Amino acid sequence: MTGSPLRLGTRGSALALAQSQRVAGALTAATGRPVELVRIVTSGDTSAAPVQTLGVGVFVSALRDALTAGKIDFAVHSYKDLPTGAAPGLHIAAVPAREDPRDALISRDGLRLTELPPGARIGTGAVRRIAQLQALGLQFETVPIRGNVDTRISRVVGPHADLDAVVLARAGLARLGRDGEITETLDPMLMLPAPAQGALAVECRADDADLIDLLSVLDHPDTRAVVAAERSLLATLEAGCSAPVGAYAEIAEGDDGDEIYLRGAVIAPDGSHDVRLSRTGHPADAVELGKALAADLLDSGAAGLWTAGPAQPPNGTTPNASPRTAEAHVTGSTQ
Missing domain, CATH: 3.40.190.10 (Periplasmic binding protein-like II)
Incomplete structure (x- = not known):
């Protein structure tokens, strides 16, 4: 030393x-x-x-x-x-290098998310997760919860369990050595993570x-780049880190070298409607990529959606009524 x-x-x-x-x-x-x-x-x-x-x-x-x-x-x-x-x-x-940023489900009886019955009580502390669970149209009852990981899991597994499932960040469970208790790692197409989750x-x-x-x-340069893209999207939306906004960026090899593929979503708190888009750019332009996708989301009706209750969908979008959520890809350079 x-x-x-x-x-x-x-x-x-x-x-x-x-x-x-x-x-x-x-x-x-x-x-x-x-x-x-x-x-x-x-x-x-x-x-x-x-x-x-x-x-x-x-x-x-x-x-x-x-x-x-x-x-x-x-x-x-x-x-x-x-x-x-x-x-x-x-x-x-x-x-540092990022842990898996996806969300994870821990449920009773090993049931996956789409196997839980209507009326199942699912606990989570994030408005973003509550909104996306409601957007699935599976008639879950979402229960706001707080507390450490042990406290949250005890509400599903244990003598005082009162929930059918909880949704937590997979990264936190992995860092605590509790990823073996995960029932299902949730597909980002259904549950988009929070910007910078796992980093x-x-x-x-x-x-x-x-x-x-x-x-x-x-x-870890790749992690810094994807986080910069996700947080730039959030900053441009001016929604706040606890708003129902999801963002997930990945780096993959493209025709002209490495590219960032960034997905973004803004969801009404009650899940009644959402806007989901994606965009591709270069890692060196991560911040501009996030800004561009945020602008696309706003142009598509996302402005103020994170504070909306039950209402008519913005700009012709349709309410969510099924487990599948559409995502559009916006092409174009961010340079």
């Missing part, structure tokens, strides 16, 4: 600690620099209110305050929790050039 320990700020939940320990271990293995974890309580950890009512950045503001005050050297965030605007004086020094952001002070250089060893 070389040098004094770096102070890594982290939330105190089991998942946050698992994520931070993984980053700390990778950094020490790559550089020889020791890392100590500093637990910090955020307002999102202490409130029992629904996440969408807590405002922007509730899981990150205390960590960023500690960074700015010099109480920690760097922090690890779930990237999807970060506000889309830049934080003055701070810098995302690394975006981590390693953040430090913007004026700490030495640490920025040290942390760069953890950066």
